[in-house]
Amino acid sequence: MGSSCGRVCWEWASRLRRLTGFSRLLSTAALAPQICVVGSGPAGFYTAQHLLKHHRLAQVDIYEKLPVPFGLVRFGVAPDHPEVKNVINTFTQTAHSDRCSYYGNVTIGKDVTVKELQRAYHAVVLSYGAEDNRILGIPGENLSGVYSARAFVGWYNGLPENRDLKPDLSSETAVVMGQGNVALDVARVLLSPLDILKKTDITEGSLAAIACSKVKRVWLVGRRGPLQVAFTIKELREMINLPGTRPLLDPADFTGLGDVIKDVPRPRKRLTELMVKSALEKPGEREASRWASATKEWGLKFRCSPLEVLPAADGKQARGIRMAVTRLEGSGESARAVPTGEVEELECGLILSSIGYRSLPLDSSIPFDPKLGIIPNSLGRVQGAPGLYCSGWVKRGPTGVIITTMNDSFDTAQSVLEDLQSGLLKLSNSKEGFKSVRSILHSRGVHPVTFSDWEKIDAAEVARGKLAGKPREKLVDPREMLQLIGH
Amino acid sequence: MAAPGTASLLRASAASSCRWLLAAFRGAAGRPGGGGGGVVSGSVAVRTPGRFFGVSARARLSSEDKVTVHFINRDGDKLTAEGKVGDSLLDVVVDKNLDIDGFGACEGTLACSTCHLIFEDHIFEKLDAITDEEMDMLDLAYGLTETSRLGCQICLKKFMNNMTVRVPEAVADARQSIDMSKNS
Ligand SMILES: Cc1cc2nc3c(=O)[nH]c(=O)nc-3n(C[C@H](O)[C@H](O)[C@H](O)COP(=O)(O)OP(=O)(O)OC[C@H]3O[C@@H](n4cnc5c(N)ncnc54)[C@H](O)[C@@H]3O)c2cc1C
Ligand SMILES: NC(=O)c1ccc[n+]([C@@H]2O[C@H](COP(=O)([O-])OP(=O)(O)OC[C@H]3O[C@@H](n4cnc5c(N)ncnc54)[C@H](OP(=O)(O)O)[C@@H]3O)[C@@H](O)[C@H]2O)c1
Ligand code: FES
Numbered sequence: 320m321g322s323s324c325g326r327v328c329w330e331w332a333s334r335l336r337r338l339t340g341f342s343r344l345l346s347t348a349a350l351a352p353q354i355c356v357v358g359s360g361p362a363g364f365y366t367a368q369h370l371l372k373h374h375r376l377a378q379v380d381i382y383e384k385l386p387v388p389f390g391l392v393r394f395g396v397a398p399d400h401p402e403v404k405n406v407i408n409t410f411t412q413t414a415h416s417d418r419c420s421y422y423g424n425v426t427i428g429k430d431v432t433v434k435e436l437q438r439a440y441h442a443v444v445l446s447y448g449a450e451d452n453r454i455l456g457i458p459g460e461n462l463s464g465v466y467s468a469r470a471f472v473g474w475y476n477g478l479p480e481n482r483d484l485k486p487d488l489s490s491e492t493a494v495v496m497g498q499g500n501v502a503l504d505v506a507r508v509l510l511s512p513l514d515i516l517k518k519t520d521i522t523e524g525s526l527a528a529i530a531c532s533k534v535k536r537v538w539l540v541g542r543r544g545p546l547q548v549a550f551t552i553k554e555l556r557e558m559i560n561l562p563g564t565r566p567l568l569d570p571a572d573f574t575g576l577g578d579v580i581k582d583v584p585r586p587r588k589r590l591t592e593l594m595v596k597s598a599l600e601k602p603g604e605r606e607a608s609r610w611a612s613a614t615k616e617w618g619l620k621f622r623c624s625p626l627e628v629l630p631a632a633d634g635k636q637a638r639g640i641r642m643a644v645t646r647l648e649g650s651g652e653s654a655r656a657v658p659t660g661e662v663e664e665l666e667c668g669l670i671l672s673s674i675g676y677r678s679l680p681l682d683s684s685i686p687f688d689p690k691l692g693i694i695p696n697s698l699g700r701v702q703g704a705p706g707l708y709c710s711g712w713v714k715r716g717p718t719g720v721i722i723t724t725m726n727d728s729f730d731t732a733q734s735v736l737e738d739l740q741s742g743l744l745k746l747s748n749s750k751e752g753f754k755s756v757r758s759i760l761h762s763r764g765v766h767p768v769t770f771s772d773w774e775k776i777d778a779a780e781v782a783r784g785k786l787a788g789k790p791r792e793k794l795v796d797p798r799e800m801l802q803l804i805g806h
Numbered sequence: 807m808a809a810p811g812t813a814s815l816l817r818a819s820a821a822s823s824c825r826w827l828l829a830a831f832r833g834a835a836g837r838p839g840g841g842g843g844g845v846v847s848g849s850v851a852v853r854t855p856g857r858f859f860g861v862s863a864r865a866r867l868s869s870e871d872k873v874t875v876h877f878i879n880r881d882g883d884k885l886t887a888e889g890k891v892g893d894s895l896l897d898v899v900v901d902k903n904l905d906i907d908g909f910g911a912c913e914g915t916l917a918c919s920t921c922h923l924i925f926e927d928h929i930f931e932k933l934d935a936i937t938d939e940e941m942d943m944l945d946l947a948y949g950l951t952e953t954s955r956l957g958c959q960i961c962l963k964k965f966m967n968n969m970t971v972r973v974p975e976a977v978a979d980a981r982q983s984i985d986m987s988k989n990s
Contacts, residue, residue: 402916
């Protein structure tokens with residue numbers, strides 16, 4: 320690295336010598352833009368990475384509410400998908416840049432306001448994700464036994480706010496409302512053989528609870544049809560191949576689909592073909608014997624829109640769900656579900672609503688579209704707020720995989736670079752960056768966690784995991800994290 | 807330290823990702839880099855056997871086994887690099903420090919599609935058959951074409967010498983990319 324920096328500097332100097340506007344350039348070059356990013360998920364880190372790489376002087380500070388970094392890569396991505404978490408290596412390299420700093424344990428909007436950040440930085444990028452979830456808005460949603468998939472995911476992944484969820488897993492049948500990839504994650508974690516789970520970084524508390532789980536059957540319920548499922552093929556294939564389980568697919572749902580999908584784009588076509596094959600074709604010998612010996616099962620249910628969670632005799636516990644049978648109006652991705660008037664009931668003591676995450680406004684001074692649940696922006700520039708940018712789920716809404724988030728974060732970083740180049744972002748007024756934020760935090764008794772602090776927590780987690788044969792045992796209590804680093 | 811570029815980032819922790827190696831790996835060391843926040847050194851340790859294997863095998867290779875590949879980057883720039891027969895295209899990007907934004911995020915474990923590359927017809931036809939798993943991941947790639955493949959799954963062969971692969975356009979609009987790393 321040292322030598323490559325040397326080379327860059329030398330090239331830079333010789334370039335300067337060739338240029339006529341030498342002194343003017345030098346004076347602007349001497350001013351380092353101070354930029355901060357709010358949130359340390361993929362959006363925050365990819366925005367930072369792009370800025371650092373494409374601007375020689377920019378200083379980028381990343382603020383994070385939790386003591387620990389990486390957002391949904393740590394707290395969302397399923398424990399049995401460690402390869403997805405390899406992006407953490409890239410994020411770690413970004414954090415190690417000497418022009419990048421990480422400040423965890425700082426909640427923007429509470430510990431420091433966005434206005435204060437704007438006074439300290441030339442540009443502020445909001446990439447704080449989607450911390451809430453959509454709700455079904457039906458009677459009985461608050462009965463015990465009903466959870467949002469978001470809380471359930473947070474629980475098995477050690478998100479501090481969900482560590483005490485204690486979901487009731489005493490029912491044989493679980494219903495997951497929604498047919499996205501989060502719904503599949505949740506179903507897989509509920510049904511996976513313990514031998515697989517115990518080698519992952521799932522928290523010890525949730526592993527112990529799942530070990531006692533009575534859940535044998537998981538229904539994934541969609542309000543539309545098989546051509547509108549939101550999950551992707553890799554995740555479906557994984558479900559179909561999950562040891563110890565068999566799929567429950569009603570042939571009637573899939574008959575005749577082969578013709579309909581001839582002209583749809585390849586991803587949807589292949590996804591549908593896989594469902595059709597599993598539902599209609601005779602399984603191979605190995606698969607047939609696996610299905611025959613399976614003790615657990617999962618299935619897809621279509622054209623059912625939730626109406627009411629039904630209470631048990633005690634009036635507190637959920638005992639089932641009542642759903643409106645729907646038919647589709649229109650076709651393809653934009654088809655709409657319309658109730659037929661018919662009603663269907665499913666007995667189940669565990670209901671997980673997995674109908675999407677939702678972003679929240681940070682404070683009233685920042686534009687927010689409550690309907691779309693995003694910060695209104697053009698190419699990442701927050702509308703009507705010069706110097707303010709956004710990226711990731713809070714910019715686009717809570718859909719898209721890490722690569723989608725990466726691309727849109729690069730896009731936002733690009734907008735920042737354009738505005739620096741065009742002079743829209745003025746560097747002439749001096750901004751002190753973290754220096755001024757530090758004194759604000761100090762006066763409010765907030766102690767930020769640095770990246771090297773995180774690395775101590777990381778090492779402790781890995782060491783604890785080693786004892787149990789896991790890649791890590793996550794600390795789930797922020798107080799314990801802070802204690803560990805002597806805060 | 808220079809600002810991090812993805813290729814150089816990966817250098818520290820790259821997995822040799824040819825399919826046969828990957829398969830061997832899955833059995834031997836579980837899934838590489840596992841865990842919620844693998845420190846880089848940790849994941850390097852996991853992969854070391856594969857790396858050593860790759861290097862010692864390579865040491866025996868003569869210059870005849872070198873293959874030149876031209877990459878057309880997103881901004882239209884041409885990057886030319888040499889790799890050895892058996893290297894994956896991800897290995898080439900990582901080993902030669904090619905500056906392709908975001909390339910190889912999952913380090914060759916078929917979990918990201920950031921290594922998507924577009925091939926020339928005559929080369930594409932001769933590539934090894936695609937697995938369902940690669941196809942599944944490719945389906946999520948941006949700017950998918952008829953001759954798209956995932957670079958981490960394509961290993962260099964002699965016939966590929968001097969081939970040109972294109973990095974697909976990723977940004978939503980066709981703005982000129984700005985680089986102030988040299989002349990800010
Ligand atoms: C359950 C689940 C599983 C997923 N699995 C995969 C997968 O396997 N593969 C894949 O490619 N994609 C997956 N995704 C999608 C992927 O996680 C998202 O695309 C990506 O995380 C979005 O990035 P983000 O940075 O916008 O949001 P986030 O990752 O949510 O990051 C936002 C960060 O901001 C912080 N923050 C919030 N409020 C504040 C505040 N006021 N001040 C400071 N910081 C704050 C949060 O704590 C968080 O760290 C999954 C998503 C979910 C929900
Ligand atoms: N392994 C992975 O790669 C992985 C894992 C997890 C998450 N992710 C990504 O993270 C993103 C978020 O995933 P997600 O599953 O939360 O969201 P999602 O993909 O948007 O799926 C939401 C599901 O909920 C349904 N739904 C929404 N509102 C509903 C309502 N009122 N009643 C009934 N059903 C309703 C949707 O059906 P309609 O279509 O009818 O609205 C859809 O089936 C996705 O882009 C996903 O791919 C990826
Ligand atoms: S590097 Fe992730 S799929 Fe190839």
